[in-house]
Amino acid sequence: MTISLNQTGKRFNYDWIFRRVTYTFQEGGRYAILGPNGSGKSTLLQIVSGHLHHNEGTVSYSIAEKPIESDAFFRYCAIAAPYLEVVEEFTLAECIQFHLQFKSFIPGYTAAQIAEIVGLGKAMHKQIRNFSSGMKQRIKLALAIFSDVPVLLLDEPTTNLDAAGVALYQQLISDHCGNRTLIISSNDEQEYFMCPERINIIDYK
Numbered sequence: 245m246t247i248s249l250n251q252t253g254k255r256f257n258y259d260w261i262f263r264r265v266t267y268t269f270q271e272g273g274r275y276a277i278l279g280p281n282g283s284g285k286s287t288l289l290q291i292v293s294g295h296l297h298h299n300e301g302t303v304s305y306s307i308a309e310k311p312i313e314s315d316a317f318f319r320y321c322a323i324a325a326p327y328l329e330v331v332e333e334f335t336l337a338e339c340i341q342f343h344l345q346f347k348s349f350i351p352g353y354t355a356a357q358i359a360e361i362v363g364l365g366k367a368m369h370k371q372i373r374n375f376s377s378g379m380k381q382r383i384k385l386a387l388a389i390f391s392d393v394p395v396l397l398l399d400e401p402t403t404n405l406d407a408a409g410v411a412l413y414q415q416l417i418s419d420h421c422g423n424r425t426l427i428i429s430s431n432d433e434q435e436y437f438m439c440p441e442r443i444n445i446i447d448y449k
């Protein structure tokens with residue numbers, strides 16, 4: 245999957261957050277979107293994901309040079325972000341089953357195994373509303389990273405994680421990202437050190 249931005253800009257009301265972003269995310273590349281608080285990292289990631297619309301320029305997607313409609317891109321990506329919540333009324337088992345209605349897991353992994361890997365094996369029948377913020381973040385990361393999709397989009401992936409959680413996140417990326425395209429919005433190096441490609445949002449002000 246290749247994602248190409250051409251002269252892409254986004255404004256909220258009269259304030260341009262960024263303009264003239266011309267950049268191609270190549271298949272299998274690992275990218276970090278960097279910049280200070282409020283600079284537009286999450287906004288750019290949400291435009292790539294299709295959750296937000298841009299105000300100028302284009303965003304296009306293709307696989308092996310075959311165009312993918314932008315409203316079909318969601319099938320090809322998985323996202324973990326602070327603004328995307330898991331359903332609080334579900335138990336963890338129900339949450340995973342709900343997710344599996346839309347995305348399958350990478351081959352060889354069951355729901356129970358994934359819960360175990362992220363340290364939530366004993367919480368399968370507990371309601372998400374009773375999970376700690378770090379436990380919720382582990383679920384979000386697990387659902388994204390184990391989804392069988394070619395593009396992973398992660399926004400501040402270690403939010404609410406303790407040191408063990410950060411180490412787990414790094415291990416999950418190392419073990420399971422494979423040759424998928426990875427785009428991380430972050431200002432914390434321990435989240436993105438594995439990304440050789442860096443986009444500084446400040447360059448597009």
Ligand SMILES: Nc1ncnc2c1ncn2[C@@H]1O[C@H](COP(=O)(O)OP(=O)(O)OP(=O)(O)O)[C@@H](O)[C@H]1O
Nearest residue numbers: 256257261279280281282283284285286287288431
């Ligand atoms: N829905 C919205 N309406 C108006 N302004 C918004 C909206 N969403 C974001 N913004 C503004 O856009 C700018 C960029 O926000 P964004 O969340 O993308 O920054 P960020 O770089 O991800 O910040 P942080 O590092 O704090 O997460 C900020 O000034 C923010 O206030």
